[in-house]
Amino acid sequence: KSVDFHMVAKKVVDNFSLQVANHNGILRRNFDATNPIIIADEVHITNILANLVENALKYSGAKPEILVTTTDHTQGILVSVIDNGIGISKENQKRIFEQFYRVPTGNVHNVKGFGLGLSYVKKMVEIHGGSISVESELGIGTKFTIFLPRESDRVNSEESTSILKKVYKRWTQTA
Ligand code: ATP
Numbered sequence: 334k335s336v337d338f339h340m341v342a343k344k345v346v347d348n349f350s351l352q353v354a355n356h357n358g359i360l361r362r363n364f365d366a367t368n369p370i371i372i373a374d375e376v377h378i379t380n381i382l383a384n385l386v387e388n389a390l391k392y393s394g395a396k397p398e399i400l401v402t403t404t405d406h407t408q409g410i411l412v413s414v415i416d417n418g419i420g421i422s423k424e425n426q427k428r429i430f431e432q433f434y435r436v437p438t439g440n441v442h443n444v445k446g447f448g449l450g451l452s453y454v455k456k457m458v459e460i461h462g463g464s465i466s467v468e469s470e471l472g473i474g475t476k477f478t479i480f481l482p483r484e485s486d487r488v489n490s491e492e493s494t495s496i497l498k499k500v501y502k503r504w505t506q507t508a
């Protein structure tokens with residue numbers, strides 16, 4: 334199905350704005366001037382972005398600054414979620430996409446989670462024929478970038494739904 338990417342991304346940003354403000358933070362968006370339409374599953378696109386923004390807030394410092402940017406390309410769209418949070422070491426960057434993996438931050442950053450968000454994001458992005466990457470520096474912040482092709486012949490609702498049902502019970506209700 335066709336998805337108005339900026340409309341979906343704006344909804345996610347709007348939904349998190351108050352929550353970020355309540356943490357003395359600010360959530361900004363800087364979207365490309367174009368209006369990219371991609372062939373994708375709107376529910377999953379929403380979940381992908383929400384997971385990244387949720388993490389940016391969860392693993393933030395005293396004054397979270399989160400920026401969501403998009404750039405439109407011929408082949409597809411690039412989306413980045415950038416934060417000024419605790420950062421992820423090189424060693425851990427290799428593992429954060431594994432199911433149930435959480436960086437052992439102990440008492441320094443005691444936030445709850447299952448370690449499922451990013452593995453879901455990665456699977457969903459790949460099902461859409463896209464890719465995800467992370468750049469991060471400890472104590473400085475993190476930038477997640479995803480590429481979503483404009484039109485993917487790999488979008489497969491059945492495949493995504495069965496993956497969701499298996500592990501990602503949290504999102505099956507909306508999927
Ligand atoms: P869940 O998303 O299932 O509620 P979670 O947030 O722990 O739990 P993931 O979203 O998969 O799981 O993230 C895995 C780990 O990667 C996190 O536990 C955290 O240690 C690290 N991480 C993820 N995003 C960030 C970020 N923006 N800044 C710093 N660390 C991060």
Ligand code: MG
Pocket residue numbers: 384387388446449450451
């Ligand atoms: Mg998470």
